Amino acid sequence: MALAQVKQNATEARLDSMTLPEGGCLKAARAAALSRVQTMGLPTRRDEYWKYTRPDTLVQPGAPKASLFKTDESMMFSGVSRLKIVFVDGVFDPEQSDDLEMEGVRIDRLEDICCKDIHWAKDVYGVLEARGQTPVERPLAALNTAFAEDGVAIHVFGKPSKPISLIYQHSDENSDAMLHNVVRVETGAEATILENGPAASRFNKCMEMDIADGGVLHHVRAQGRDHERRAATYMFARLGKESVYKSFTLTVNGVLTRNEQVVELTGDDAVAHVAGACVGDGDFHHDDTVFITHDAVNCESRQVFKKVLRNGATGVFQGKILVKEGAQKTDGYQISQSLLLDDDSQFLAKPELEIYADDVACSHGSTSGAIDETALYYLRSRGVPVDEATALLTLAFLAEAVEEIEDDGLAEGIVSRLEGWLARRR
């Protein structure tokens, strides 16, 4: 069978298994997204950006079963004062959620944006995703725009006092969830969005973030630990003049994770930092795919990704900086590193730079290595047992990524989660 036919069959099989939601005011956006999916086809292993990560279980109709992970450890961010919005297997749970009221922000459920006539959300929904399809196709994100029924619209016009915390619980071993969140940060406004939890057996999540001039958005996420869960997540950010977007993701286990970040710097002097730390064991497969477009003057972007892999775990990093014509004074930095705790694990990296302006400073680096034996010996010679010394050096390796989190309290929470992982695996 011809390749195109294989792709088409797989796409049709998936689409046949789903029903397009009643559109309301999003009808046109959903229809357009559906036709994008049909035109592109869902990903196969042959697609350029899916060479290192098998998309089949993300594409197939129905989610592979994923058992629930039982733990006594408190949930991530549980000590943080925050506004909680809870989804169980991808469905909003009003019982566990807080009142969606807070100063400086308005939060609505996706299903309400039509009846409440929330204009800005209609202008963002599917729009940033569609922009993010060129030059690299992201058909699973278009699938999300077409079919996602739940999610929230977050309109930040002030400086809310607490983070907005999206909590994704997993309760059904066969759940197949899609969520679509849209965010608009107005001029001079500032907010922090937290995300945590395994979400579902299979999770497809799309978040579109439109950040106006001078707006600031912090994003800190901890992806759930259920060993068998799968996730494909998409963060689309568009940044106006002097705006700031800083995103950090911690991933601890999960059999398959594909995190895409698509960031467009459209206004001068904007700043985008995306960072990630992941630790994985065994059949863990973790993929960060990042695309940052500089389309304005004097913008700064940073990508800092660190992966700790053991027992045959696989890490993937595909990161690109595209500097468009005229995007002078661009400062672009990218680093991706893996720490391989044994010979079975592997790290596959594809760093890319594409530059069409002459006055730019861009650098990228990628390394893969084992624990520094000399440092290990030094620590042990001071009496630190080998496991503890290894854990200390592992945390030190991850520190550069964790330091990207501006809020010290949130960073400490992330570090203690990492310490927990290391302690369990001694």
Next chain:
Amino acid sequence: MLEIKNLHVKLEEEDKEILKGVDLTIEAGKVHAIMGPNGSGKSTLSYVLSGRDGYEVTEGSATLEGEELLELEPEERAALGMFLAFQYPVEIPGVGNMTFLRTAVNAQRKARGEEELSAAEFLKVVRAKAKTLKIDAEMLKRPVNVGFSGGEKKRNEILQMAMLEPKMCILDETDSGLDVDAMKLVSEGVNALRDAGRGFLVITHYQRLLDHIKPDVVHIMADGRIVKSGGPELALEVEHNGYADILAEVA
């Protein structure tokens, strides 16, 4: 305290013998110095005693207060009281100096079945000891040895030694890279630790350090062996005449 008998060591990777039968006994309360030409095996001896990988003991033994050292992991030796101040202290990016010190102190206390120090107690002790070595708060916060000057690294080694209070202290060229004032500080740090229950092995090329840390015995190492031992006057002889005479005499 430390008893080394007929120690033969070769490199694990290649067939090269570096220590060719070292005999050395250091009594509690004494300070021994080792001098010797570059490449004679002084650092190798200190690494083998502290448990570094890459060396193979082919013959001989080393015991600390009667306990066989050479079979033990580095951390077990440390818990028994072995300490090496490195010739080249290691930089560890991402690990704060304070975290490093606290982890080490508490790990050793735990291994010996003692209570761990509370954060407050630890801080108090470390601040006081750092002050005498002129190590400021900023240096304690920085990652271990990263961006430290050569002299700062050596002072940091002595701080670790002061915190860990080991029984057997080996100092490998702790004087190299130190200015005159720092040499005094470091020597005072070492002298403050001198007591009846503790042994020292000071590796150095210069008499200068031994003016401050007065040795009881001086050994000359050449080509993987201790070729001559004597009193403090032996160091002065090296200072004036170099090694040529001594090596000729034992050859």
